[in-house]
Amino acid sequence: MPHVFGAAPTGRSKCRGCGEPIAKGEVRFGESLPNPYAEGEITHWFHPLCAAYTRACLDSIARRLSKGELKMSGWLDEVRVRVVSDAELCVFGNPDALLANVNTPDDFLGLEAHQGHKL
Numbered sequence: 001m002p003h004v005f006g007a008a009p010t011g012r013s014k015c016r017g018c019g020e021p022i023a024k025g026e027v028r029f030g031e032s033l034p035n036p037y038a039e040g041e042i043t044h045w046f047h048p049l050c051a052a053y054t055r056a057c058l059d060s061i062a063r064r065l066s067k068g069e070l071k072m073s074g075w076l077d078e079v080r081v082r083v084v085s086d087a088e089l090c091v092f093g094n095p096d097a098l099l100a101n102v103n104t105p106d107d108f109l110g111l112e113a114h115q116g117h118k119l
């Protein structure tokens with residue numbers, strides 16, 4: 001099974017990144033891996049941001065937040081990043097919608113409507 005994005009059908013899954021529960025209906029990312037104990041695959045679930053950013057980012061994020069620096073563009077200069085191509089992103093949906101800039105509740109509502117999701 002390929003990696004997946006989707007809404008959690010229950011509140012029982014736990015994020016492999018932060019260890020916190022993933023609430024029912026919350027968007028989660030599933031990483032499919034070979035099952036080390038049996039045939040088939042297992043899925044590790046993550047909050048989307050926990051899947052994208054490792055714990056190695058915590059110190060630089062905390063430092064920037066303490067200074068009131070909230071823009072992601074400046075922060076990306078401080079950490080190691082990998083550029084993902086449009087071809088890789090298209091597997092998960094429209095790259096413009098997946099990487100939309102969300103700064104206000106209206107931005108979020110517009111994105112939700114664009115993707116056909118409900119709050």
Ligand SMILES: [Zn+2]
Nearest residue numbers: 015018047050
């Ligand atoms: Zn998490």
